[in-house]
Amino acid sequence: MPNDSSNPSRGRVRRRATLADVAKAVGVSTMTASRAIGRPELVSEELRGQIEIAIRELGYVPNRAARALASARSHVIAVLIPSLSNAVFTDVLAGVQDAVDAEGYQVLIGNTRYSFAEEEKLVNIHLQSNPDGVLLTGLTQSERVRQMLSAAGIPTVSMMDLSDDPDRYSVGMSQFDAGHTITRHLLVKGYRRIGFIAAQLDERTLKRADGYRHALQQAGLYDSRREVLVSDPSTIALGAELVGRLMARAPDCDAVFCCNDDLAYGAIFQCQRRGIAIPQQLAICGFNDLPASAWMNPSVTTISTPRYRVGFEAATLLKQLICGEQPEQRRIDLGFTLMAREST
Amino acid sequence: MPNDSSNPSRGRVRRRATLADVAKAVGVSTMTASRAIGRPELVSEELRGQIEIAIRELGYVPNRAARALASARSHVIAVLIPSLSNAVFTDVLAGVQDAVDAEGYQVLIGNTRYSFAEEEKLVNIHLQSNPDGVLLTGLTQSERVRQMLSAAGIPTVSMMDLSDDPDRYSVGMSQFDAGHTITRHLLVKGYRRIGFIAAQLDERTLKRADGYRHALQQAGLYDSRREVLVSDPSTIALGAELVGRLMARAPDCDAVFCCNDDLAYGAIFQCQRRGIAIPQQLAICGFNDLPASAWMNPSVTTISTPRYRVGFEAATLLKQLICGEQPEQRRIDLGFTLMAREST
DNA sequence: CTGAAAGCGCTTACAG
DNA sequence: CTGAAAGCGCTTACAG
The missing domain is CATH 1.10.260.40 (lambda repressor-like DNA-binding domains)
Incomplete structure (x- = not known):
């Protein structure tokens, strides 16, 4: 007994x-x-x-396990993000949580570390939990991931970017347009020799790069010498290094578009150490509008991205799909905002 | 059919x-x-x-649910952290993941938002998943949380601080000692009218405050006018505001210990805008050594905390407890490092 | 090295 | 508004 x-x-x-x-x-x-x-x-x-x-x-x-087994509904939502150390994605996560919390869903967070292989592993592992839905970051996944997801028949929403595929749901903004917009801003301000530094080189960064190139080509000012792209993870330290490399390659640059704010901070700190006046000698702008951007000296021109809302709206859309509702749109464009500040 | x-x-x-x-x-x-x-x-x-x-x-x-139900082992580890937007805790999380990933454990992340009530809710929700173990942040939990956890009979490890309770497992560092150490550093540097600004006022912040007070009392230099403590969440913007309040209350301060780096950044940016030279007119130091601290101008004196290792070692200890092993120590002190830089 | 039986703790139809 | 039966997909002893 x-x-x-x-x-x-x-x-x-x-x-x-x-x-x-x-x-x-x-x-x-x-x-x-x-x-x-x-x-x-x-x-x-x-x-x-x-x-x-x-x-x-x-x-x-x-007992959740017993409930899930008996009901064939796990009340689990899996979220795959490429990084946890990037504030962009913790903001997305906050939006997801807030959208989903009250409903009794449990959020399973997967950190892909910007790796398709990791993503594949995580999808496989998370599928073991029978999630009711999956939130993906970005539009590009490995073939196997797409297969596993469609075989599982689980609703899926992509975040941070916009898909033209009529079979997909997406919530985000045009990364291309945003890159284009901030480059245009530099052109309008009168800068002519505009460089670009980028790290990680994920899908979204490359689209911003395309926006940058397109804007410069339109103006007849594109020069590939002014691009420094590396696939290392984005950090302040890397921004400091890359602006150095850029200035070594193309010392006549009068502005730099950094593919995100961390890189921009590093670039600014580096210029300050070298006695390069911002924006007088070199204008610098970033992307995402992290909290420090408004406070730095000089304050940093950047693109404000609606990442909390992306998470919130994507989760809301996913909930609808889980409940079998027909959503109004398959593609939700949340836009972005240019924040023109002192650094340009 | x-x-x-x-x-x-x-x-x-x-x-x-x-x-x-x-x-x-x-x-x-x-x-x-x-x-x-x-x-x-x-x-x-x-x-x-x-x-x-x-x-x-x-x-x-x-099917994880079926497996969990049949085996009475969920292979789930619940981790409760107070914030996801604070890099400190995403670093902790990274350590936990790395320690636990290969073993096939699934990490359930709960964000308590520095609220005991939220923590209580999360413990209750996570208990539904029958976690094999729980990782807690800090030493203080509500009575109900302690009850639920002990009723569930699940091994638990506390992170970020050190417990003297022989019944508890903890992995971290002495927050008091760290606060004391950085204040001593200011004293040794010759500062005499040292202020303190703090936000959130969680357990760890208050221990740092105690370390600060103790160091100043020892030196006969403690003056409560020089403290500005508010319970709002810590942000750069708040740091900018609080340094302003401090200077209004005690304009003769020659140094400020900010309870974390975000606050320190805000204080520095604010001083720069007001033309206050750092450290000549006012020395400023932070706590945690976030990546920007080494790169800011001036670079920021701070305490480097072993948060990744805290997560890693805490998870490792928890795994031992889950497997019924007897760990060597119940309390693992990972220490901290003073990073003396230009801002002091 | 392999298998038949029982059961983990719930919920889903189906009755009443 | 309430309940008896069956079953979700596994694993745990226990045999052989």
Whole structure:
């Protein structure tokens, strides 16, 4: 007799209370106890009250695994982001959580580290949890990931970018347009020899690069010598290094578009150390509008991206899909805002 | 006949393959198929090979819920951190992931937002997943949280601070000592009217404050007018504001210890805007050594904290506890490092 | 090295 | 509004 189930509240080897314990305590079937939790409106007020009391007294905590197994609905949403150290994606995550929290969904976070192979592993692992839906970052995934996801028949929404594929759902903004816009801003300000430094070289960065190139080509000012692209992870230290490389390659640059704010901060710090006046000798702009951008000296011109809202709206859309609703749009463009500041 | 289970690979309504499907395809019992996955050394090489092939062909993905239910082990580790937007805790998380990834544990992340009430909710929710272990941030939890955790009988490790309680496991560093050390550094440098600004006022911040006070009292230089403490979340903007408030209250301050780097950055940016020379007119130091600290102009004196290692070692310790091993120490002190830079 | 039986803790139809 | 039965997809002893 391993546990004293006749008296769970005082048994020695007190195993965790189950629904059956709750039901027995009240003198109802487990069905009724189950309903009192899941669909309380179907249970008489009296019983519901007693069941609630029993739950509290026994310290009953539902077993998610059992529920998932029986109901074939996990109430799990998997979110795949490329980085946790980049504030952009923790903001996205915050939006996802806020959209989904109240509904009792559990968010499974996967950090792909910008690697398709990692993403593949994570999808496979997360599929073991039978997620009701998956949130992906970006539009590009490996073929196997697409296969696994479609084989699983799970609704999926892509974040941060916009897809033209009528079979896909996406919430984000045009990375190309944003890159184009900030480059145009530099041109309008009168800069003519505009460089570009970029790291990581993920899909979104490359689209910003395209926007940059297109704007300069339109103006007849594109010069590939002014580009420094490396695939290393983006950091302040790397920004400092890359602006140095750029100035070595093309010392006549009068402005630099950094593919994100971290790089821009590094570039600014480096210029300050070298006595290069910003923006007088060199204008510098970033991308994302992280909190420091408004406060740096000089304050940093950048593109403000709606990442919290991306997470929120993507999760909202996913919830609709999970519930079988037909969403109004498959593609939600949340736009971006140019923040013109002192650094340009 | 809803699904063509006799031919799962070509059935119309193709439901997800189960272990039974794999077993049937090979002509073995589900037991053997199960073993081929979980303890392959117990299965003959031949069968193992066939089973592996069947798994691949059927696209079999194990059902975590079923496994958890049957085995009473979830392979889930819950991690509670107070913030996702603070790089300190994403670093901790990275350490946890790296320590635990290979073992097939799934990490459930809970963001308490520095709220005991939220923490309570999260513990309750995560307990539904039957975690094998829980990682907590800090030493202070609500009474209910402690109750729930001990009732569940789940091993727990506290991160970021050190506990004297012989019943608890903790991995971190002495927040008091670190606060004391950096204040001593200011004293040794010759500063005499040292202010303190702090936000959030969580447990760790308050211990740093105690370290600051103690150092100044020892030197006979403590003056409560020089403290500005607010419970708002810590941001660069708040640092800018608080240094302003401090200078209004105690204009003769010659140094400021900011309870973290974000606040220090804001203070520095603010001083720069007001034409206050750092460190000549006012020395400023922070806490944590975030990446920008080494690059700012002036570079920022701060305390480097071993947060990645905290996550890694805490998770490693937790794994031991989960496996029933007796760890060598209940309390792992990872220390900290003073980074003396230009701002002081 | 392999398998038949039982059961983990829920929920889903289906009755009444 | 309530309940008896069956089953979700695995794994745990226990045999052999």
